[in-house]
Amino acid sequence: MTSRSGTVAEGPVDDSIGARTRTESGRRGLFYRIIAANADVPVLEFGAPFVRQWFSNVVSGDAHGLASLVTQPAAFAMVILHQTLGGCASVAEALRAAALVLEPGGTLAFAAANRIGVGIRPGMSEAAPRATPSGFRRAALRAGFTNVEIFVIRPDLEVPDYAVSTARRSARAFFDHEALSRQASGRDRWLLARAAVARLDLAVLFEPYLMIVAKR
Amino acid sequence: MREAARRALCEVGIIGDDEPMPPSILRISGNLTFLVYPPGKAFYLVKVGLENDLAREYEGLAVGHAMLPQSVPRPFKLSVHRSLPTLVAAGMPFTPLGTLDMRAPRGALRRGLAEFLGAAQASLRVEPVEPHSQRLRETFERLPPSWSFAARRYVDAIATAVDQLPAVRQHGDFSVSNLGLHGTTLVVVDWEDFGRALLPGYDVALLLCSLNDFSAARIRTNTAAGASHAWIAQLASETTGVSRALLLELLPAYFALMAAMKTECAYGSTLHARILDALAESLPDAPVLPAVES
Numbered sequence: 001m002t003s004r005s006g007t008v009a010e011g012p013v014d015d016s017i018g019a020r021t022r023t024e025s026g027r028r029g030l031f032y033r034i035i036a037a038n039a040d041v042p043v044l045e046f047g048a049p050f051v052r053q054w055f056s057n058v059v060s061g062d063a064h065g066l067a068s069l070v071t072q073p074a075a076f077a078m079v080i081l082h083q084t085l086g087g088c089a090s091v092a093e094a095l096r097a098a099a100l101v102l103e104p105g106g107t108l109a110f111a112a113a114n115r116i117g118v119g120i121r122p123g124m125s126e127a128a129p130r131a132t133p134s135g136f137r138r139a140a141l142r143a144g145f146t147n148v149e150i151f152v153i154r155p156d157l158e159v160p161d162y163a164v165s166t167a168r169r170s171a172r173a174f175f176d177h178e179a180l181s182r183q184a185s186g187r188d189r190w191l192l193a194r195a196a197v198a199r200l201d202l203a204v205l206f207e208p209y210l211m212i213v214a215k216r
Numbered sequence: 217m218r219e220a221a222r223r224a225l226c227e228v229g230i231i232g233d234d235e236p237m238p239p240s241i242l243r244i245s246g247n248l249t250f251l252v253y254p255p256g257k258a259f260y261l262v263k264v265g266l267e268n269d270l271a272r273e274y275e276g277l278a279v280g281h282a283m284l285p286q287s288v289p290r291p292f293k294l295s296v297h298r299s300l301p302t303l304v305a306a307g308m309p310f311t312p313l314g315t316l317d318m319r320a321p322r323g324a325l326r327r328g329l330a331e332f333l334g335a336a337q338a339s340l341r342v343e344p345v346e347p348h349s350q351r352l353r354e355t356f357e358r359l360p361p362s363w364s365f366a367a368r369r370y371v372d373a374i375a376t377a378v379d380q381l382p383a384v385r386q387h388g389d390f391s392v393s394n395l396g397l398h399g400t401t402l403v404v405v406d407w408e409d410f411g412r413a414l415l416p417g418y419d420v421a422l423l424l425c426s427l428n429d430f431s432a433a434r435i436r437t438n439t440a441a442g443a444s445h446a447w448i449a450q451l452a453s454e455t456t457g458v459s460r461a462l463l464l465e466l467l468p469a470y471f472a473l474m475a476a477m478k479t480e481c482a483y484g485s486t487l488h489a490r491i492l493d494a495l496a497e498s499l500p501d502a503p504v505l506p507a508v509e510s
Contacts, residue, residue: 030244034217038298147236160244167239169253174241177312184314 027159029054032080032109035213041077044069044101048082048111061086066097074103081110083128083157091131095143102216108145110212111157112136117208128157133166133204136212145214153209163211166204175203217300218242221250221262224302228292230260247408251307259307261289268408270294270303276387276410277305283339286401287332310396310403318392318427319444326447328402333455337384337416344383348415349375355472359492366499370468377462378415378469384456385411388477390419391426413473417458421470424448430490432467432498439464471495 033039033054045051046061059076061069065087066079079098088094091112098108113128115135131139133150140148152171154162164174175198183191197203222237231238231254238254248264263270271294280288292304317325349371356367387394388409396403413419421435424445428434439449439460449460458466475491 027244034242034244034248037219149239151242162244163242165239165241165253167253169259170239170241170251173251173253173259181312181314184312184317186314186316 043078044076045080046086047084099144108214140214147215149213151211152207220297220300223297261305263303265301270301273408276407310398324400340385348378383414386413386418416456420452430494468499
């Protein structure tokens with residue numbers, strides 16, 4: 001393991017949060033802070049050193065990886081796997097290891113790729129762990145997590161502008177609205193196909209970037 | 217931050233204290249905007265203020281909803297949770313509008329826009345704290361010094377006309393992306409900038425800017441008789457009393473107000489630069505290459 005560092009203040013009159021969100025570099029890691037209970041929770045991160053600007057108590061995973069930590073007592077309120085398996089061999093193994101180092105009620109945040117979505121869109125991230133949305137959900141449940149939420153992330157996992165829950169109502173509302181917006185602007189060659197995909201609740205499958213959030 | 221949004225939903229009784237956050241669409245842009253979809257038909261908007269206290273938006277929604285309940289979402293509560301300001305409002309479904317709709321408007325859109333602009337002109341009038349020309353002078357003074365000569369001459373030239381206009385609180389971000397149709401009703405969302413501009417015609421000018429890429433020349437061309445946005449200029453004239461000629465004359469004033477507001481609200485340096493370009497294009501005697509300071 002490596003260092004702990006950084007402090008983040010928070011408050012309604014603390015302009016530092018608003019100021020940071022105005023730049024792309026400042027917004028890196030903000031999604032993790034949004035879903036965390038507060039800025040002081042103990043965090044174990046793999047692949048996301050930039051979260052130090054949002055959390056005061058961050059431990060970075062080292063080369064030995066997540067699996068080497070599982071013999072220690074569960075000590076973290078949040079585990080972040082940012083486009084990495086934390087040195088584990090598979091998604092299932094990484095999720096099992098993450099569950100073991102999380103304290104009860106702790107949060108897993110796993111930024112990963114949708115196997116179908118990245119397959120359809122060549123050029124997307126090669127390094128990110130891949131599975132289907134349902135595959136990630138099954139693996140998280142098998143690893144002992146509850147309240148498994150999966151979000152589509154736009155435009156990418158580094159500086160998200162949108163996080164859309166893949167639950168049917170929210171996903172349909174988002175993709176319907178997007179199809180209608182493109183139609184209204186006259187800037188969509190795939191108008192009918194896009195609308196049909198949204199209507200059939202299939203749009204999530206074509207999205208490349210996912211965030212899995214689950215409670216231990 | 218999401219927990220602040222969840223607690224805000226609990227506070228107004230939309231979910232129980234021990235229920236998790238329902239599925240949502242989160243927009244991360246300045247403040248956080250959650251569109252929340254609990255089981256059932258209704259959905260809700262929850263904002264978490266990272267950049268401001270959301271009081272202006274709450275007031276805009278309250279005043280707007282009282283003015284046109286079918287067009288403006290009903291705000292439930294402005295509160296503070298986990299040290300962060302939160303605002304809960306009813307969700308309002310709508311079909312988004314785009315440039316195509318604005319070129320060939322349906323009757324409902326035409327009627328809805330006329331109704332909104334007319335109601336706003338009548339209901340949102342306030343006693344002016346200072347003459348419009350004074351406010352404009354102060355606004356232009358915030359631009360780089362190289363603008364001062366052209367700005368002073370411009371404000372001197374329009375002062376009489378502009379000071380005869382009433383002070384009317386404007387929506388503040390009346391861009392096409394914040395408008396929609398629900399059936400035959402115009403829906404107006406995103407009231408974060410409510411009341412920051414008081415100069416009549418500001419909202420119409422911003423709408424035209426959003427449709428014409430912040431180009432004064434395109435606005436002039438596209439609002440001419442028979443052109444695609446002539447109907448908007450006509451509606452503005454009928455409902456706000458700002459004729460097309462006056463609207464075009466006041467474009468530099470509107471751009472200067474936009475530059476001040478959009479910078480302060482941190483809408484981004486790109487938009488700010490585009491607005492300054494538009495100001496340079498429209499302001500007589502403007503410096504050729506304005507120094508952009510954000």
